[in-house]
Amino acid sequence: MKKIQVKDLDLFYGDVQALKKINLDVEENSVLALIGPSGCGKSTFVRTLNRMNDLIEGVKISGTVLLDGQDIYKDVDVIELRKRVGMVFQKPNPFPMTVYDNVAYGPRIHGIKDKKKLNEIVEKSLMAAALWDEVKDRLSKSALSLSGGQQQRLCIARTLAIEPEVILMDEPTSALDPISTMKIEELINELKNKYTIIIVTHNMQQAGRVSDYTAFFLNGELIESGPTDRVFYNPKDKRTEDYITGRFG
Amino acid sequence: MKKIQVKDLDLFYGDVQALKKINLDVEENSVLALIGPSGCGKSTFVRTLNRMNDLIEGVKISGTVLLDGQDIYKDVDVIELRKRVGMVFQKPNPFPMTVYDNVAYGPRIHGIKDKKKLNEIVEKSLMAAALWDEVKDRLSKSALSLSGGQQQRLCIARTLAIEPEVILMDEPTSALDPISTMKIEELINELKNKYTIIIVTHNMQQAGRVSDYTAFFLNGELIESGPTDRVFYNPKDKRTEDYITGRFG
Amino acid sequence: ACGSKQPQSNNSSTSNNLSGNITIAGSTALQPLAEQAAKMFMEKYPNVAITVQGGGSGTGLTQVAQGAINIGNSDIFAEEKLDANTAKSLVDHKVAVVGFAVVVNKDVTVDNLTQQQLIDIFTGKITNWKDVGGPDEKITVILRPASSGTRATFKKIVLKGQDEVEGVALTEDSNGTVKKAVADTKGAISYIGLSYIDDTVKVLKYNGVDPTAQNIIDGKYPIWSYEHMYTKGEPTGAVKAFLDFMMSTEVQKGPLTKLGFIPITEMKAK
Amino acid sequence: MTVDKNYERKRKIVNLFGKAIVFISALLLIIITASLFLFVASKGLSTFIKDGISLKEFLFSTTWKPDRDVPAVGSLQFILGSILVSVFAIMISAPLGVSSAIFMIEIAKKLGQKILQPAIEIFVGIPSVVYGWVGLTVLVPFISKHFGGLGFSLLAGILVLTVMTLPTITSVSTDAIKSLPVEIREASYALGATRWQTIRHVILPAAKPGILTAIVLGLARAFGEALAVQMVIGNRPVIPKSFLEPMSTITSIITMDMGNTAMGTVWNDALWSLALLLLMISFTFIIVIKLVGRRGMYK
C-alpha cells in the first residue's frame, strides 16, 4: 500500500530551486533511504513531508504530497499532520528537561493529563526505543546528562510517544559513535514493522543495511529510486552508479 | 636547498597531542602540498611554521623548526619570522579598509612611510597577485566590496607586499568558486619561481596540479612525503594509497 | 484670602466618630511637623486617615488649588506663587512661624551685620570680609534656589527686594546642603532656618539682635515667615478638625516647638 | 493516540490569544514612548505657545530671572553647562573605557573576565545618589583643598560623571571589539604586526562604529544624569569660566525648582521646556546611534 505519494513537487528557497519535479511513492511499513551528495536536497525533501519548511521564510512549494491519499498541504491540518508524521533530527535535540518530561511532552501538548496514562506512554515509548533499561532509574534526571547516542534514542522515543504513522529521520546517526549507530540501526529494523520510515543518510553501507527502498537525489532532482538491492547493484543511471561507487560526493 | 627543516616536532593543545614527531624538509622555491583527512593536524602544522600557534593559549611545542638553518623558536624574533614566512588563510580575511590600505598595511607597520614607495609596492604586489587590472580603479574602495575570489587574491597580494620568503596557504581555495580557484592555482604556479610555498588542500586534484612535493598527514602523524608524482602513483604506505584513492576521509 | 484662625482649645470631647481621608502635600520644610501632627491626630481619631506628602511649596499650592489634595503646605503666601485668581480660591491657615538666621563659616570673625551690610554683600557690592570689619578674606555668598520660600523671605525682608548676585554665588538646594556648604567653605555666608542651626556654622546678629525664638515673638528680630496650610475654600469636617488640632497647645507646644518652629499662638509681632 | 476535538479547538484559540497578548505587550512600548513625548511636549511647549516666550530667547539668552514680574527664562547657561560637563566627562571616560575593553579582549582575556568584567558590572550597579554622596563628601572637599576654589565645580561634576559613564562605555565597546572576527587579528599577526599595531591599525578602526555607539550612549547617560551632578556642581546659574567654578545643568535646575514652582506659571513651564529639551537631545542621540550603527561593517 502506498503510504505517501509525492507528485511533481517543486520547492524554492526564494529564487533558488531546491527540489525539481519530484515524483516518489513510499510503501507502508517499509524503510526508504534517501541518498545523494551534500546539498542535493535530501533534508529539504523530508522536511516537506511534515511541512517543517513552513517555518522557513520565503519557501514556495508546488505539487502535491498525499498521505493516505489526503493532500497534506490542503486537506490536513499542519498540527494534525505532524502528529502523524514524526521526525528525528541529525543532531540529538532533547529538550532541556527531565528524561520523563521529554517523552511526555508530545502526549501532554496533545491534551493527555492523566498521570497514569502518561507513565504508561513514557515506559512504552522508551521500551520501543530500546532505552528503557538504561534510563529507568534516571527518569527525573535532565535529558542533557545522557550520552549522545542515548539522547538520540530518547528523541526517537519522544517521537514514538505521539504514535505517528510515518517517522522521518534526517541523518539520525551522523553525530554518533559506531556503537550507538548500530543500536539505532537495529531499532529501525524493529520499528519498520509498525511504522513507515524515511531515513536520510550519507553512509552507503547504512542505506544498504537498513532500507528496503532507496532514492538517489542529485542537485534537487530525484535521479532514481527503487528497491535498495536493485538501486545498489543494478543502477539504471550512470550518475547513481558513480555516486554509489564513490566516484564523487 | 632546504628552506625549512622540521625535526621531531611535537605539539599539544593542553593534553591533546595534535602533532606527533614530525620530520619534514621543504625545498626552496618549490610547492609542498599537505594532504590528509579533516582534523589530522595540517592546519596545526603550517601554523607552527610562522608561530601563529603562539597566539593560542595552552599550546606546548617541542622539537625544532629551522628556517635557513636558524631555529625559529630560538634564534629568530617572532615578528621578523612572520615577515619572512607569510600566510594566506582559508577564509579570505581582508581588513575592513580600502584595497590600497590592505596591501600597504604590511609595509607600513614595518616602517615604510614614503608615499611613492608604498604606491610602488601596492602596484607590484597586486600585479603579482594577478589582481591589478581588476582593482586598479577601485583602490580606495573598501576591500569588503570585492568578490570572494578577489578578496583571496588581495590577501595574497597583502602577503606578497611584505616580501616573504615562504608563503603558507591553508586551504586557500576551499571557500571559492571553480573559476577563482583556477586563477589562484595559476598564480601559485607563477609564484613558486620566487617563493617557497606550502599549501594545505583537501582537494586531491589540486594537490596534483600545483605541487612539486606532497606530505600526507594522518591523526597528527606524517605518514609519508616525497615528490608529488611518487606519492600519488607509487605510495609506500597502504594508508596513503587508501586516502588518495578515496577509500576514506 | 488670609482669614487667619483663632486658636481653639476645646474640641477634644466632641467626637470619636470623626472620620475621613486627608491628603496633605507641599513644603518640605513643614513636612516633618505635618507628619508628627498627623500621627498624633490619627491616634486620637482612628477613623481618620491622613497622608502627608512632600513635593515642595509650589506643588502643594498647585495641587490644593486643583482640588487634588485637601491641605497644601507652603512656606510662602499663595499670592507669590500662583496667579491672583487661583490664589483667591484658597484659604490660608497660618500654623507656625519659622525664623531664619544669617550664618557664616566659622573662620569669619564678624559677629554682627547690619541690614545695609547684608544688602551690599548679597548684591555683590561688598566682596571681602575686611570691608565689614572681618579678616581679609573673599566673601562666598551661598543662596537657595530662586524658587525657595526662604530665599523669597530673605529677599523681601532683608534685601528690600533687590536681586542677589547670581554670578558669584553658589546655590544649594536646601537648608541642609546650605549648612554643609557654609561649614565647609571658607568665608561663606548664607541663611538657614533656625531649626537647622548647629555648631558647624556661626550665627550672626542682625542689626545687633540675636536670632532667637523669643526675639521673634517679641518682635525684635524681623527675619521670619509664616508656615501656611492652605485649603480650597473653608475647611469642614476632618480637615477642619485637623487644622484646629494644629493650633492646639498639644501641637504648638509639642512637636512644633521641638522641631524648631515658633508657636504662632505666642506671636506678639505680626 | 486519540484526538480530543475540544482540546484541539481550545489550544488553537490559546495560540491566537498568546500571540495577541505578546503583540499588545510590544505595542505598549510604543504607546509608552509616544505618550512620554506627548505629555512632556504638551507641558514643555506651553512656554512658547501660552506664555509667548520666543524659542530664541529660551535657547540663546542667559538671562534666567523667572521670579520677575516679567519672567526671563533664557536657558543657554544650563544647556552649555550640560554640554560642558558631559563632553569633558566623556573625554576622560572614553579613552579609559575603550582601553579597559581592549584589555579585557586583546591583552588579558582571563584576568579581564575574572576581575575587570565583574568590577565593571558593580560600577554600573552603584546608585547615582551614592556616587553623588561620595562626590559631595570626598571629592568636593578634596578639590577645594588641593586645587582651590569652592570644590563645588565643573571639575567635580566631570569627575563624578566620568566614573558613572565609564561602565557604559566599557561594556558597549567590549561587545563591539568582541564581535570582530578572529580572522582579521590573525591576518595582522601573520604579517608580522605587533599586538599594539594590530590593536591600533586593525581592531580600533574596525570597531569604530561600535565604539562611537558606546561614546554616544555614555554621552546620553551623562546628559540625563540628575542627582549626582546636582549634588556637586554648585548650581550657579552662569557659564563657568574655569574648571573650578560652580555651574548649573539642565537637570540640576529642574531638580531644584520643579517642586517649588506652581504648575501653570511661566517659571514651571520653562522647567518643562528644559525637560522636553532633554528628551529631544536623548532622542537625537539614539538616532545618531542608529545612523552610526548602520555604517558598521561587521555585524
Add this chain to the structure above:
Amino acid sequence: MKSKLYDKIATIYFYAVAVFLILFLASLISYILYQGRTKLNIDFLTSPPKFMEAGGGIGPQLFNSLELLIITLIISIPIGLGAGIYMAEYAKPGLLTEIIRLSIETLSSMPSIVVGLFGLLVFVTMTGWGYSLIAGALALTVLNLPVMTRVSEDSIRSVPNSLREASYALGSTKWQTIVKVVVPAAMPGIITGIILTAGRIFGEAAALLYTAGMSSPALNFSNLNPSSPTSPLNIVRPAETLAVYIWKVNSEGLAPDARQIADGAAAVLLLMVLIFNILARWLGNTLYKRMTGER
C-alpha cells in the same frame, strides 16, 4: 626595534588602566562600607527615622525600596517578557518592528528625571493617586521595560532553533512551543537579567522624587487594611525609598547624625547591589547547570 618598544609601552599602559580601575573600584567600595560600618546593624535597618534626634533608622525606607522593587517587577516582567517574546518569535522585519525597536532604544536611554516628570504628570496628577507607591512603581516600570524586553529577547533568541523544530515536529502549536520549550530554556538568561536590573531599580532616585515622593508614613505591619495610610499593603501611600532618603537626609536632615545616616544608607544600598550581583551570577549558573544536567 621601535614597534616592539611601542608594543611594550602599550601593554604596560593597558595593564596600568586595568589595575587603576580595579584599585579605584575596590577603594570606592571599601570607603563606602567603612564609612557606613557603624550603622550596619539590625536596629538601623529596622527602626523608623527620627527627626530632631540622633539614632533614627531606615526601616520604612528599606521596606519601601523592596516593596517598590517587587511591584515594579510584577508589572514589568510580564509585559517585558511578552514584548521580548514578540520581538524574538513573531516580529517580522518591517516598519512596525522598526518602530518598536526605536521605542525600546529611546526608552532605554531616557533620562530618569524625564521619566519622573512624566510620572508626575500622568501617574501622580492625572490619576489622582498623589505621590504613591504605585506611581513610583509605574515610573520605574517605564525605566525597566526596555531593559526587561531586551534581556528577554536576547535570551529567547539564543535558544537553539533545533529545540523549536523538535517541538513543532511533535505537533505543538507555536504558543505551546514558546511557553513549554523556548521560554523555559531561556529562563537562566532571563532571570540573571532580571536580578541585575533589579539592582538598578533599587538604587533609582531621580524618577522617584516626583512619583513615589519624599515622605513615608510610619508603617504599621499589623495593619493589613489596604486603604489605611499606615498599612504596608496600601499602594497609594507615599513611599520614600532608601536612595531618595539619602538625597533628602543630605538636603533636609534635621537629625544631628544626618551624615552618619547617609553614610549608613549608602553602605546598605551598595551592599544590596552587591548582593543582587552575586545572586544573579549564582542563580544563573545554578539554573543553567540544573537545566543541562551537570549537577
